[in-house]
Amino acid sequence: MDGHAVSMLGTGLIGDFYTNTLHGQRGRDRVRVVYSRSPARGEAFRQRWDIPESTTDLRVAIEHPETDVVIVALPNFLHEEAVGLVAAAGKAVLCTKPLGRTAEEARRMLDVVERAGVFGGYLEDLCYTPKTLKAIAAVRDGAIGDVTWVRSRETHPGPHSAWFWDGRLTGGGAIIDLGCHCIEIVRNFVGKGNRPLDVMCHTDTLVHPIADEDNAIALIRFESGAVGQFEVSWTFRGGMDLRDEVAGTHGTIWLNHFLRTGFEMFTAGGGAGYVAEKAETSAGWLFPVGDEVSELGYVDMFSDMFRAIDEGRSPQETFYDGVVVNAIMDACYRSAQTGAWEPVELEWRGGTTPRITSEPERHEGLVVIKREVLPDGRHKLILKDEATGDFSDRVV
Amino acid sequence: MDGHAVSMLGTGLIGDFYTNTLHGQRGRDRVRVVYSRSPARGEAFRQRWDIPESTTDLRVAIEHPETDVVIVALPNFLHEEAVGLVAAAGKAVLCTKPLGRTAEEARRMLDVVERAGVFGGYLEDLCYTPKTLKAIAAVRDGAIGDVTWVRSRETHPGPHSAWFWDGRLTGGGAIIDLGCHCIEIVRNFVGKGNRPLDVMCHTDTLVHPIADEDNAIALIRFESGAVGQFEVSWTFRGGMDLRDEVAGTHGTIWLNHFLRTGFEMFTAGGGAGYVAEKAETSAGWLFPVGDEVSELGYVDMFSDMFRAIDEGRSPQETFYDGVVVNAIMDACYRSAQTGAWEPVELEWRGGTTPRITSEPERHEGLVVIKREVLPDGRHKLILKDEATGDFSDRVV
Amino acid sequence: MDGHAVSMLGTGLIGDFYTNTLHGQRGRDRVRVVYSRSPARGEAFRQRWDIPESTTDLRVAIEHPETDVVIVALPNFLHEEAVGLVAAAGKAVLCTKPLGRTAEEARRMLDVVERAGVFGGYLEDLCYTPKTLKAIAAVRDGAIGDVTWVRSRETHPGPHSAWFWDGRLTGGGAIIDLGCHCIEIVRNFVGKGNRPLDVMCHTDTLVHPIADEDNAIALIRFESGAVGQFEVSWTFRGGMDLRDEVAGTHGTIWLNHFLRTGFEMFTAGGGAGYVAEKAETSAGWLFPVGDEVSELGYVDMFSDMFRAIDEGRSPQETFYDGVVVNAIMDACYRSAQTGAWEPVELEWRGGTTPRITSEPERHEGLVVIKREVLPDGRHKLILKDEATGDFSDRVV
């Protein structure tokens, strides 16, 4: 029944989410020490979450004698240094998304962790939402047949913190911030062993006066023939739009994680100081979620990570997954420049996946293109003569 | 960081849900011993949830030297005996819903717990769903003004276990099974200090060949003028319909807990043995929920219970709340017999609540009935002359 | 291909809706003359809808030599006089809802129309929405088995015109304004030959400083055992809530006519003078409907009325239906006073309807209460021994 003692690096919004998850409900894992560059922010965080110590020394936090797990919740440009120090300290390291600013950086982080032989977990929360986990399981059980297409969409009006807007620190714009989620969601649905071949991406900066993209759309072609599609934006109006759609040869899945989850509230406003959270407006129709840290996947993500450490197995989302995501994002940025399909450059560990197949049904020597049930119970067949290429229909 | 060690009484569906919640994710509380009348069911439960011991002796389970909390997850007719034994053992007792089969039985259980001075928690999970908790908080913060009406609906095709259908063991039919949830949800929204005055209820047995009601509708009048309304049924088709609606003088809340929560799946069926859970069909459009134990409130419920024990405070849902619910259900059954509004008979501990008030706005000596904003920005007033009772409209 | 020439009585909101419907799209029926008490409003209406004539003389409008149909779109207290004059003129009369202020008044209107032998159509638009028509047809075709329960809900923040608020002119409050719709929707679903037996109603005036009810809830018991339920309010916040739910022994229907119909718009506001219609706010999330006169049933209603005139048959909604609705509303007002179930007093023309029946399935001499399919394909039966009243379960 023993939990893990955690060194938390970083005191931003994501550090709050992570600690809220760990300390929420009846969890047995606790943050033991928090690191922040700023003594004031570190101390405030320490008090907010009832943590024994804060420090402004990164090494002190990482090498704290009572912790066995280090969570990297720092801005993107600080990931590599932190991961290297944790690996050197021989502790398990859990790193927030995206793993690196580029695939090259991510690969170095993977290398250092693998060489040190420490546990590396990639904190991709949106692959762990309860809906996503159940949907992935349904797909694996064959509920929708072969996956042909996945759309993952994450859009909102833009990040809350200044550093997110600076591509020099993050590695890019909306793709690096949001696209990394979408890519890994897509991979979970098409199958992680399904190799991403190439990418076509369009980016633009339409609203915000910044150097990086505030809007992007990309297509990802996988070995099986499945196509992944992501849409990310920092200019969406109306809240946070977080939806996934999966099409298969025998079924369909639609997930809505945020704006339409069965909680709808109208408020005329002007009440006793009521302010709604995560909404663009504080009056009118609002669409809250229930338990945000559960709905966004944080609870199941940390359960998987800590159990994996306890059981000596890999978590669902590994550092290698982080590398794949970075490689796909690199290809997206190249494609946005060249306007062409760009290959995903990657040392592939995932094996091969056969092409989506459907052996056609036959009827009296003709190929059955479609079979419809008529109201009277008879079947209408649309048939193709392979010799002539002609189509016909017949009721049987 | 120490958790609680639990004696679990009962191995039915609800025992599974409770234990799944306690042992799920990274919880620090564990079931130490499980009681079942049947050695086989007890042993299977023990293995299923990795529990050290099972027993067929109720006292042995309750008095187990290493447990400090006892969870009563037994059929309704066994609650009173079990609660009495736990109180005698001086341990905290958490009892599943409904507390008693009648208000009289529930009152005796409240008495025995209060006399023994032990902690008594009423396991009313649906008052703890994340959506409900957030909605209740919004109502308290004034987001929708004074609550005027609450509808709580819980319907499905009927219970899974045989004993649920036997009113002699349960105390009734769909009201005792489902209405208890709805009543307490209503109370949380109108305010627990808002006294339930009287009840009008209609019941019928429309589909199942049983002696008790398989359908019921009731209205509950509260001291403030607010009205609660519940609809319960064991004959609903399409899955489990679990919805709440709250109307206030300044806003509206709609909650959907099960069939429409942002997870939609179509499956043509016939796949690799896929069977959907909690659905009437295994093909076509299905509407799963994400994490059932979270969405149905079990996670937050046990967090509140154990924290309340740790902090020496009352939980959100107490044995007294269970008594109030039973008193309202008693009034429902009486009303269904008499066809009249029946008073809720209750030793009221909740204080008084003033009538919903709205001081009318006035315009040049007339009462403003309604104010509408016109497209050109002017306001249209509907006015009432209190002397004559005449109505008029005016654009200002 | 000849259409009808119409005398339109009244120039309020409902007159606009009716004329918009008749003159909209490619209709062949036209308003020939419009009556208004006020010359200015009549002239404005005439010009707005391109009508040849307006008049302030009721008789002149009714007896206009070129019209064959008269539409009564006047306030409730003027219906009886107008209908009497139309009947005397020997023309077809279409009267807006509610038919009368009381059943007694409605019955006199039915009598005068039947004695004169003229066509009488009851303009109950919400029974003609395309969704409702298709849902009623599905129920008739057996899609949901026997109807056990119907909920019809119509709520909004209150009427736009002053006279609506004056119970002396209308006959009541929210029930007379909105309940009449709900009652007739319920009747269409349970079957018009299904006699309404008695009524239980709760009313209150919670928000507006008026003499009549601004909120009401009622239950209506029908001969088959089906229960109708309506909820009407002039205090709803968030727009117009117009929903119906139908439960049957083999299925379920949910209709949403206004706030959630697949059209969702967020606007930050402050744009080029954009004002949304029928919404409480002009910014934030808005939920428009597509074509309001179609979605609210006006198009199909007038098609049915004019076709019925052409074909010499009764329309779907007759003056007798209007009388039934008024009789149920009378019972509601009585019940709200007495707090008791009140009989619906009515000269019944509808025949008899048998009790909802379900012949129980049997298994080895026991009654099957419920049959569930398990994941492994076996069936779990819940069984009742009629001799002892005991329940058991068995997997077969």
Added chain:
Amino acid sequence: MDGHAVSMLGTGLIGDFYTNTLHGQRGRDRVRVVYSRSPARGEAFRQRWDIPESTTDLRVAIEHPETDVVIVALPNFLHEEAVGLVAAAGKAVLCTKPLGRTAEEARRMLDVVERAGVFGGYLEDLCYTPKTLKAIAAVRDGAIGDVTWVRSRETHPGPHSAWFWDGRLTGGGAIIDLGCHCIEIVRNFVGKGNRPLDVMCHTDTLVHPIADEDNAIALIRFESGAVGQFEVSWTFRGGMDLRDEVAGTHGTIWLNHFLRTGFEMFTAGGGAGYVAEKAETSAGWLFPVGDEVSELGYVDMFSDMFRAIDEGRSPQETFYDGVVVNAIMDACYRSAQTGAWEPVELEWRGGTTPRITSEPERHEGLVVIKREVLPDGRHKLILKDEATGDFSDRVV
């Protein structure tokens, strides 16, 4: 009040929809003669819709002395010949979608109509759905600011008629069948004067054993910077998925035309022969639409066409629009081959559209990237120093 007399060419599903619309409700326009290659189908159609004459001679139908409008409801490969004959006959011609199989063919049809000086209407029904019309009007009124992105999606399990599957007769696969709708919907939202510059398209044949694409995704770049995106498929499972999403600088619009429109029905099946229409299954959860010919835009489309003829103006959708759509589809097919962005080759008549602009707000010399309202009413600004490129945040 005179209507138009129509020659209907074709008796397939679309001919039924068109005639159903014209003869439905109280329309004043009628089909006078119907042409079919097959005497039997022509006669059945004639009787089904109460049409005076049918003929197997195309010229006889077109040159019928009593008709003034000819509707081309024939397979794609017969459009050009029919339009030529109608132009020669000097009558108004309304042609179903897509106008041609290629832009070249469509251009010839435009030429022949313009040279003859007859009215040419492009029957693009999905641009006329009541929701779409209202949404387009809202966009024009500035409700969502500048449009940045439009997604239009139309997918179903494949066409009902054999000829649809034969690319030799139609000009392609899912793009030519469904993409034409999506493209014109996108154009209506971004503005018809907004020039489509180039296109990136991915196609594949994943499920059906045919030569043409059964799945396609495309991006269309417009002069303003807006991006259109369409997704079409003949392999979707679950019914017909018909949705549009529009993002603007100040708002968002989501339209759902078919599967989620506020009409939800569960049926256990096995009832009195009930079969649901347009659904893949006849049991389980079904999602009908209300009035299909209204919801799919046919009613408003024909109203616009006939009014445009009467008023001597252009309709909303012209033959030139049909040419633009074909030109974009041609570019899609080229792009799918080359894997590159392909220019839209087009004689552009639409003028120029400026780039989406947003003049950035400034605060003390810095650019305001984002402004958020905090719960305490203060504003948090994210600021950019244009000289250094550094970002910072400040609360004011």
